[in-house]
Amino acid sequence: MKRALYLSLFCLQLFIQAHAQELKYAAGQNQWNGDSLGNHRAVVQVEQAAGAAKATIDWRRRDHHTDSEIIVVDGQTTQRILNVKAENISRESGDIFFEPVSGPGKYYIYYLPYKVNGRSNYPTATYLKRTETATEVWKQNIASKSVAARVTMLESVNAINSFYPMEVIAKASEVSQLAAAHASKRYLVFPEDRMHPIKMTDDLPQRWILTGAATDFKAEVSPGENFSFQLGIYPLKADLKNITVRFNDLKNGNNSIPANAFSCLNTEGTAWDGKPLKNTVNVAKGKVQALWCLSDIPSDIPAGIYTGTVRISADNEPQYDVQLTFTVGAEKLHDKGISSPEKQTRLAWLNSTMAQDNQVISPYIPLKRNGNSIDLLGRKLIISENGLPAGIQTFFTPEMTGISKTPKNIIQAPVNFQITDATGNAEKLVAKSLKYDVETPGTVGWSATSSSQNISLDIKAHIEFDGFVAYEMKVTALQDIALSDIFMDIPMNRDAAGYMMGLNLKGGKRPATYDWKWEVATKNQDGAWIGDVNAGLNFSLRDEKYVRPLNTNFYLQKPLLLPASWGNDNKGGIRISEKGDQVLVSNYSGARTMKKGESLYYNFTLLITPFHALDTDFQWKTRFYHKYNNPDSIKATGATIVNIHHATPINPYVNYPFIEHKAMKEYIDKAHQDGLQVKIYNTIRELSNSAYELAPLRSLGHEIFSPGKGLGYAWLQEHLGDDYIAAWYVPELKDAAVVNSGMSRWHNYYVEGMNWLTQKVGIDGIYLDDVAFDRTTMKRVKRVLTQNNHPGIIDLHSANQYNKNDGFNNSANLYMEHFPYLNRLWFGEYFDYEKNSPDFFLTEVSGIPFGLMGEMLQDGGNLWRGMVYGMTNRMPWGEGDDARPIxxxxxxxxxxxxxxxxxxxxxxxxxxxxxxxxxxxxxxxxxxxxxxxxxxxxxxxxxxxxxxxxxxxxxxxxxxxxxxxxxxxxxxxxxxxxxxxxxxxxxxxxxxxxxx
Known part of the structure; x- marks a missing residue:
């Protein structure tokens, strides 16, 4: 009986394979213009002269544009043929009748033509609808005059546009046959090698019809290799919930590849902040989910064949075992295969903890606590018994050229966090304990508890060596209570509060009085900077659900979450007022009721400015050249550093500077010989479609990439389908990017990538074009860029963020948490250097109140005004704006x-x-x-x-x-x-x- 069943299944598989034979697929060399004809065509051969030819194309398309235009071109004359008729068009196949005007020969059928609309760097491809171009006379005679046209191959305009093999869909009949062959299975698992990334979630690839569902996976690996493979999950009967993947040892006699050398990227890992990460993976019936499995092959393992299993399970579903057979070679990989990223060897970087330890970074000095006073570079924080700041001081000289012994008080009195009952009477919070939990050179942390009869306040806080202070303040109701307000007053010294930016105000003189309310749907505002040149305070109000929003054109698509505490259904706000020599910043949340046991988090962060003294000599001797050019030509200008943007021969793809790394190293070596330093463009805001890891990253859902409406350039629509935000596009390279989600494991990859580029390629730093990561990642990046005495120079460019699409935030305020690790600012497009005040220059452009210096960009800047702040423009931006005379x-x-x-x-x-x-x-x-x-x-x-x-x-x-x-x-x-x-x-x- 069992033998007969196996024989039946075997015969059925042969039937499926026989009916799923592949066409020839080829990648072109850009022989045609994809932006006018589309990126895909069928090449057909007509063998005899006739009035009409019929081509039946099994195109197996993943797209849904079955109503798209069909364009037929004569291969001999390259002219479009107008007598064309399409019938029986589906995603699986289509019949195309056309007039072979040149007789026997080659003809091209383009089936996804589109038109590009919108800005050149933010285009949208609109697919052309099918039109009737054939004459009625010709159409009436198709049946009697047509001959068969043989489809010789399906061709993409180039390799990156190819659908083969993982985006060539299986036909519905084939999927049905496959399901019937495994009728007893609840779900199928398709083991797949790393060189064929799973890209479709709504269709099975034809490749799996040909290979069939398997219960084993075989691979050749090397000692010391970061090896990866995939498990394609396909539910047949019902949705799968909470998928888990468990490995056991792969054994060869007494030797083994231990189970802990394996992990599943989709279900577990290490988050961007170094904390363990667990993901719930669910797969809907009829969908496809790729599970990427990582293998850290031991470097000292003997050659041989190692076998074991990986077990897939889901809630209330049977387990599915796949046998693994790894043939380990004799040659050890000393770089873990990192030099071959096309083999997905760098996926392990996603779980990296490199540079996570909060070690002090130059020029900062270790923190020093003396009682409740904590000293840091040029500043001091004094803690009250209740855990809140009692004093904040700076010691920078007015010129910002050094540190003096005379303090300047930023706050005049302790920060006051107050809770008032329904009658307006203050809850008498009694401080019970203050203890220091963490004391390292880079971090000092403390906790404190205060309580009244009705309310408890638990504080966890820490300060870091650069002047960043984070407070977690948990307010808990000890019984049901009605409150008129919960607020925090920051009583600033008027002498340290002359300027302000944030909260819907451009940088400039602080107003005497000001009121602000939350508007997170349209305003990227949760705090401000108030200060003077040599003393200031940046603050942000948050709760425990804070998520970094998107920025730079995309804020409205992922805005701030209104803090349940401070926002209080938009009852909260900030009120600023003057009284004598005090400036009171009152952060209030308004009336509310709390149930017994209910907790609210009144979290906030502080940045004590300036971060360090000005390094004016760096400004005078370090001269940027912001364009790819021959190093000899750059040196002749007097520049000392060249920034290599993307869309250049050695760094072609946006935020993915790894593909042309050999050419990049050659260039950098030559520049170093000429006495130049070289920095490259690389940030996280978006990622090129040329990234080798794009498909694995997409398999992680929204962890790496933001959800969105899709669209954008044709490649994105054709290969990603939907659920993404289209980003920057370079027409010359057809490099199309998608927007990243914010804080994710891609930051771990980014840190590892920066380390590799520093150590192996020799970059001297990075150029940041706006920033989509937080200060934790910035610190890590600075550590790897500066290790082993590398210069690690970072300059930041920002377009003016004070506009609708960016939520009316101030660039300097938005990026202030990164300022401690920057060497120069370049602010930027849409900054108006002609109509804005000196106070705007000082606060929003120059960087001087924070220990930085800058340069100008928009229209070359204003050279006269710029020099008042030590700024020029940047080479090479035209003869009239040439920085060399200055x-x-x-x-x-x-x-x-x-x-x-x-x-x-x-x-x-x-x-x-x-x-x-x-x-x-x-x-x-x-x-x-x-x-x-x-x-x-x-x-x-x-x-x-x-x-x-x-x-x-x-x-x-x-x-x-x-x-x-x-x-x-x-x-x-x-x-x-x-x-x-x-x-x-x-x-x-x-x-x-x-x-x-």
Whole structure:
């Protein structure tokens, strides 16, 4: 009986395979324009002259555009044939009648043509609907005049567009036959090798019809290899819930590959923050789910054949065992196969914990606690007995060039967290315990408990070496209670609260009073920065469900979640007011009721600014060239660092700088020989469709990629289907990207990738074009970029985020958590350097209040105003905006080693008598380079007010000269007390020195 059943199944399998024979599939070399004809065609051969030919195409399409236009082209003349008729069109096949106008020969049938609409870098492909182009006379005679046209192959415009083999669908009849052959099974498992990533979730690939469902998987592996394979899960009878994958040892005599060397990427791993990750995997009936299995083959394992099993199970379903047979070779892989990423050897990076330990990063110093006082670089945090800040101080000099012994208080009194009952009376929270739980050089953590008869407050908090402070504040009702408010007051020192940005305000002078309410659906706002140049505080209000939103064009598609605590159904808000020398920042949540045992999380974060003193010499000697070019040409400009953007020969694909890594290393080696440093574009906001790991990442659901409406460029629609957000597109390379989800294991991969590029390719840092990851990943990246004395230079560009699509956030406020690890800012597209105030320049563009310096971008910036903050534009951005003339002035003056004293410093030795015309001094010895810029409404003049004693210059011997600077100013000399004219929006570079 059993033998007869096996024989029946065997015969059935032969029947299925016989009826699923494959056509020839080929990848073209871009012989035709996919953007006009589509990316796919059938090549047919007509053997004899006739009035009509019929081609039956088993195209097995994964797309659903069965109503798409059919374009037939004569292979001899390359002309379109208009007498065409389509019949019996389905996803499986179609009959195409056409007039073979050149007689016997080759003809091309294009079946997915589209038109590209929208912006060139954010296009949408719209598939053309079928039109009637044939004459009625020709159509009437099809039946009598047609001959068979032989389909010789199906061809894609190039390799990346090919559907073969994993996107060539099985026919419904084949799937039915397969299911009948396994009628006793609840679900099927298709073991699949790593070189054929599973890409479809709604269809079985024809490949599986040909190979059949298997109960074994065989592979050849190497000692020390990161080996991966897949298990394709296909439920036949019902949805599968809570799929688990368990491995046992693979054995060869006394040797084995242990079970703990295996894992399933889809069900378990290590999260971006280093914590264990468990995922629930469910698969609906008729859907396909790829389970990617990782194998860390021991490096010392003897060669031989190792066997074992992997067991798949699901809730209330029978187990399914797949036998594994690994033939281990003799040659050990010393790099774990990382140099061959097309073999999915880097999937193990997704579970990396590299650089997670919070080790101190230069220039920061270890934290030092003395009682309840914690010292860090240039700052101090003092903790109250209730766990909240009692004092916050900075020690940076007004010039931001060093650290003094005299503190500047950021807050005037302890932070006050208060709970008031329905009558407005404060709950008398009594602090019971304050203890320090964590004390390492990088982190000091503490906990505290306070309670009243009605409420308990449990605090867990920590500070890190860069000035980041995180509070988790759990408010629990000890009995049912009605409350009029739960609020937190931050009483800031007015002298440390002159400027503000955030909460729907552009950077500038802080208003005397201000009220703000939550609007998370349209506003990426949950806090602000308030401060001065050498002292400030950034704060953000959150709860335990906080998730980092998307940014840079995509905020509205994944906005902030309203904190249940602070937001309180939009009753909460922030109120700022002045009283004497105090600025009170009151963060309130409004009236509410709480049930006994109910808890709310009033979490918040702080960033104590500045992060470090200015490194002005780095600004003067480090000169960026932001374009791919020959290293010799770049060196000739005087630049010292080249940023290699994507869409370049050595870094072609957005945020995936691994494919041309050999060419990249050759370029970097040559640049290093020329004394140049090289940084590459690589961020996480989106990922190229050329990434080898795209299919495995998609198998993780929404962990790596954000959900969305799909669409975008044709490749995305044809190979991803739906449920994604289309991102940046490079027309020249047809490089199409999709938006990442935010915080995910892709950050682990990113850190490992940065480490590999630093150690193996020799990059000197990275260029960030906006940031889609948090400070944890930024710290990890900085650690791997700077290890072993690598320079690890990071510069950040941002387009102005203060707009509708970005939720009206301020770029500097949005990215402030990353500032401790940056070397330079480049803010950026859509920043208006002409119409904005000096306070906007200072707070949102310059980086100076945070210990950074920057450059300008939009329209070349304003060179006169920029120099007041030590900024130029960046090479090469046109002759009129060329930075080299200013670099020349720097060098001739000898600006390296000078002391920068900005107009914002009270004792600036050189001022003007016009409040709309500002001056910054670069003092070196007995000479000073004075940068003057005008914000006057029209042409104006000014007088220099010079503190000769502070400069150490004898006024009787002084000379005041403006050097000739191309496209900036003509050479001029001035006398003491002379009125100096300045054109609207411009300024001067003036050198004051003693005559020899």
């Amino acid at each position: 670099w020349k002035v720097w060098d001739e003056f000898g600006i390296q080693g000078s002391k920068m004293i900005g107009y914002w410093v009270k004792n600036n030795p050189v001022k003007t008598d016009n409040p709309a015309i500002l001056a910054t001094s670069y003092v070196k010895g007995k000479s000073v380079l004075v940068s003057v810029a005008s914000w006057a409404e029209g042409d104006a003049d000014f007088h220099l007010k010079i503190d000769w004693k502070a400069l150490g210059i004898n006024p009787a011997k002084a000379q005041i000269e403006a050097p000739d600077v191309k496209n900036f100013q003509n050479k001029s000399s001035f006398t003491k007390g002379q009125a100096i004219p300045v054109a609207k929006g411009k300024g001067w570079l003036i050198i004051i020195s003693e005559k020899p």
